[in-house]
Amino acid sequence: MLLLTRYMHGYTQREAERLHDQSSILEQLLHSDIAYPPGSTVLEAGCGVGAQTVALAKRSPQAGFTSIDISPDSLDRARALTESEGVTNVRFQQADIMGLPFEDQSFDHVFVCFVLEHLGDPPAALAEMKRVLKRGGSMTVIEGDHGSCFWNPETAASRRAWQAMIRVQQEMGHDPLIGRRLYPLLSSAGFDIDEVIPLSAYADCSRPELLDGGINKILAPMMETAREEALQMGLIDRATWEQGIADMHRAAMPPDGSVFYTWFRGVGIRRQ
């Protein structure tokens, strides 16, 4: 729990770029069909560098967003991004998702994306977000599941490096396999479940840009953020790690590269 508020992938410029690349690749898949009604108030909890914020706010131009994050630096980046994109319906606020500075039932809706996997106590976060959500309002959660990922060719080294990354996150007390648990998490938090669905991305050499983006701009850079911990924890030796990263990049290449990953989106309604 020591590392509760630490973002596992770090706060570097490279990571910020990775998050934006990821977002533009995934926006269509993950929340292109999410639109909030005019006049409604939406809490985006854990907006980070604003990777999802711009798309979210643009798709619901008449809704008002409050986007919070625990990192002032990330908020600065998010603010700059929305300004450069001409988005005006978002206000940013520094806040901890585990103790939100809002009254009970302050928001019509809550949106949280790629956040619960990085927390030590997702049920407590859900309870806190539910507290500030009005009755009848929706709670939308989007999370990945790193156990869903596979690629071709999948060498032993690339699988071992990937598993080491998962283990690093687990050792921090977080859950990189949280996607498959969204239903019980929302359900036991007392939400009426509207939907819990998998959203999968697949690319092969018929879509070389998507394949390159998925491997070289998202997955391999994400693995790299866990390099030092993986080695220090003795989860993998350096040679296998390097080979694994190289093999992962190979999966972006013709003639036989391919990659698959699944996120989950859950929507719950607060009745009580």
Add this chain to the structure above:
Amino acid sequence: MLLLTRYMHGYTQREAERLHDQSSILEQLLHSDIAYPPGSTVLEAGCGVGAQTVALAKRSPQAGFTSIDISPDSLDRARALTESEGVTNVRFQQADIMGLPFEDQSFDHVFVCFVLEHLGDPPAALAEMKRVLKRGGSMTVIEGDHGSCFWNPETAASRRAWQAMIRVQQEMGHDPLIGRRLYPLLSSAGFDIDEVIPLSAYADCSRPELLDGGINKILAPMMETAREEALQMGLIDRATWEQGIADMHRAAMPPDGSVFYTWFRGVGIRRQ
């Protein structure tokens, strides 16, 4: 290559039942949108016990199907099933997919489902099926990918037992991870690719029957077919195996059970 023609999961009554349960659960997902034109001739290569045959033939009542399998016993079961279902547009024939007893360009279309993963040389099988396919005709391939599967709770024992099953199949020279390779397989066989898409099934406790069917009627019984080889090959010890099977059944239970699996469907057109 010794075991080339041996069906990895065996030919027991229980396995036949597993295949039919699997088919009824999956039919909607995997080929509910496949319909062949009236008057067209379709080769179903490797029909097994007819698990897919009935659905396939019923959906294209005016097409004529030739369903072949290497096992006479499986063909008897397939024949009995189609008769009991009142299906009359299928003729069965014992034949080896690696050396089909048909002239070049005999069929308008070819359909193959859950077969390539059990062969020692999928490219040779594709070449042979392409030989008997007319120019302009379609080749439809549906295969699973056991590396795509995950469940909750996913214990170390259940993952180890699952991986042991995968290793057994790999040791036989087959490829249980073939789904992710459909694009390069079809492409290098000279087909024009019409589509290669993932088809995923997900169940949680909001759909208890699907969850029960997926775990208790498909996945766990499939693992059981690899039990003796897995133990004999020393891939896993008996206690871990038994724990793994028990843990897999646990993933079918409330409140937090869930399961995910992905198949791939590829459609290629023969131009030359």
